Amino acid sequence: MPGGFCCALTQGVLRRSNAPTSARGNLRVTDPDQKDSMKRLEERIEAARRAQDPKPRVDEHYSAANLAWRMVIELVAGLGIGFGIGYGLDILLGTLPIFMVLFTFMGLAAGIKTMLRSAKEIQEEQEAEAASKDERD
Known part of the structure; x- marks a missing residue:
């Protein structure tokens, strides 16, 4: 969430947290080991997305x-x-x-x-x- 606040639903009550967030609303990772593992995870996710992306269609001129x-x-x-x-x-x-x-x-x-x-x-x-x-x- 923009603005640096994160909301969490705890025991049925909506509470605001002051945990820092990124532009996408995810929590920022401060531990270097977690940064490396997150980077590897992002690379794996991106590779999986590229594998799932539809290939550009080759135009078949005429049947x-x-x-x-x-x-x-x-x-x-x-x-x-x-x-x-x-x-x-x-x-x-x-x-x-x-x-x-x-x-x-x-x-x-x-x-x-x-x-x-x-x-x-x-x-x-x-x-x-x-x-x-x-x-x-």
């Missing part, structure tokens, strides 16, 4: 399911955009199946190309991560 969904979405987006452009051109020009089929295949090709590029980026990241892990070991 396999996230990667699979990303690639599926890229493929479907390419198909959808190609189909939409082709259908729009067919409606405008009155040539219904030609541009729709052509741009759907072009969208499929674009989606596959995007999927392959994403897979290559992910593979390069994993290889770089593995290389840095090997250097640390």
Whole structure:
């Protein structure tokens, strides 16, 4: 307790003590042997706290399911955009199946190309991560 007073509950009565206290309210240790043992105890407590502290979380970039969904979405987006452009051109020009089929295949090709590029980026990241892990070991 600040102010140098400590309160103690003795036989149901609250009494004030003039025992010196530290800023945290603990009694000050004046015996050198007790100081050493308290210091060792504090070190042990601090070591136990550090052992119990949660480790900093290593960011896992993507799980396999996230990667699979990303690639599926890229493929479907390419198909959808190609189909939409082709259908729009067919409606405008009155040539219904030609541009729709052509741009759907072009969208499929674009989606596959995007999927392959994403897979290559992910593979390069994993290889770089593995290389840095090997250097640390």
